[in-house]
Amino acid sequence: MGKRIYALAAALGVALAVLVGVSAGAGGTPGVTSKLISIGGTFPLSGPASSYGTIPQAESAYFSYFNSLKQPGGKRGVYGRQIQFTYLDDGYNPAQTVQLTRQLVEQSKVFAIFNSLGTEPDEAIRAYLNQAKIPQALVATGASEWGTLAKKYPWTIGYQPTYVSEAYAYGQFIVKKVPQAKIGVLYQNDSYGKDYIAGLKKGLGSKQNQIVDMEGYEVTAADVGSQIAKLKASGANTLCIFATPKFSIQAFAIAAKLGWNPIVFNNSVSATPTLMTIATGASTPATTNGTITATYLKDPTDARWANDAGMKLYRKIMAAYYPKGNVNDQFNVYGMSAAWTMVKALEAAGPNPTRASLMAALRSMNYSDNPFLLPGIKVQTSASNPFPIQQQQLTRWTDGKFVNFGPLIKG
């Protein structure tokens, strides 16, 4: 009797082997057929970074919308090819990112990787994709290395303004409008925090000596109380918060407790309307009022865009293709802006796209009409410029809302 079970197991095993042994073979460019272009990406849909998980869903909604439009010539899609976007959950674990990216490339045979999210997850797959000459397009991270290492990794390109260019905008503003500033900096002790410091110093230029104190903390720290106390004691009247959301909110709370009311520059990662509202609750309205951050996307909660064509399109697509999504979440606007850019690049890759032609298209972009970005912000790349979006506008948290001001600043 026992023998039968082993025999059955063996037979099943062989059948399984035969099934998985069969590999799909196809000639031509992987991921491109006469009807389809297949792209894929990895995102943290679960785990601590899962609030970003709405981004690929918004992107999927945009691609579905685009696939439905009739183009001149009567066909739908990019030269008659529908865009198929597969997104997988890596839980922000780079080992998972590697496995899933290999799956997308080798099993799903995607044409390109699009908007994979996270600095470390993208670092983990960068060498593999460049070795295989597969576009790692429009990576969703603000680290500056995606541009600075463009020569070493030509198949990788970033998208959003870098942390460096964001802090550069703060530095420039301080020089022009807050000349008597004594600057204190709270920074996370990793490449993200250090990128911001580099940008701030660049923006301040010769006025770098106005930085009176810099206090770093480890991601593993419990809180930043001692750092804020030291910054207050240094006599700083301006505070730059280069910290992730949890620590940024703590900074506001502790400053309020210490009775410290500096001019605050909060990094865009931690300064979404939702996070600023939480920070206001954790401290006091007086503490957060006047906080300045930088933005490049239209804010879906801003009444200014009520009749704006781009935001009307955004709301239409959300309602039709992603009704479960939160229309007020700016991450969705981000997603659609990236998807819009990807569609343009795919079109520019030509009627017979190859991975090389897509990469060439990504490196020669010149779009000033992205409907989801603030007016005037260009998506522009060239042989000497690997940073697609470099402009931002400063915006001030005023009575519970962000109010943009000033010109577009190029970092």
Add this chain to the structure above:
Amino acid sequence: MRGERLVKLGAIAGGAALVVVLGFTMTDYHQYQGGIVAYYLIAILGLNILTGYTGQISLGNGAFMAVGGYTTAILCGHHGWPELATIPVAAAVAGAAGFLFGIPALRLAGPYLALATFAIAVAVPSLAKRFDHFTGGSSGITLPIHTGHYLYWASWICAGIGYVVAWLVLRGRTGRAFRAVRDSEVAAVSSGVNLASYKTLAFGISAAYAGVAGALLAIGAAYTNPDTFPVTLSLYLLIGAVVGGLGSLWGVIFGALFIEYLPIYAQKTYFGFAFSKQAPSVVYGLVLILIMLVAPTGIVGLARRLRRSI
């Protein structure tokens, strides 16, 4: 009895033959996945020795995987060692760490031991971020990239060695001592089994296996950073060990297949119905509860019961 032994040998030979055949016929990506199954198998083997055979619960074997993985990453990425040469070193370093952890853990049992091991699972990623000069911090360390074929063979050869070593250890005096500790510490002591030696030895062996698995994970991903060894890794290893069947070497392969393929299949769309992307975590929890209710001895226990009833 003899017949059954022959059948078991036949199954092992068949399994080995299958592994070899697949190593030449599967696509490179499937071989990559097969390599991952193999190193999960190694980690679960080690955990089974500790928890299934010696009765010491561990929610922290992912941390020992991290020790092994970082050993390999630092030696390869920072000092240019050939990858495969680092595997024995990773085993030794992780084994030593496990052994050292086993000493204070002697005082703990049951839920307290579970908490202590969970604590190291939580602490290790943070420590890796803290000592960033050594470990590369959040940015991590990159290693040379290899094909799925390379990972498959490296991992399965290690798994084969691991199986043989486990079998030899468990069938001899050490194995009997481990089982005695698991079944009743009082009876073990009165039979002359030195609790302290065998418990720390079990931790050391278990951690050494985890170290090998971690080294292979680092080689396969060609990248290590604190997020590649999260707390959930330790939990999945335990789930894999339980699903396979604690206290049996046969079930380990099922546990490894389970934890590798479940997240993939739980994310797919079936006939237009897609599970939530959060599904894997929920499904893990549900499966664990189901197993505890229906088949507490895992797949292997279920198979044994079926065999007896046929």
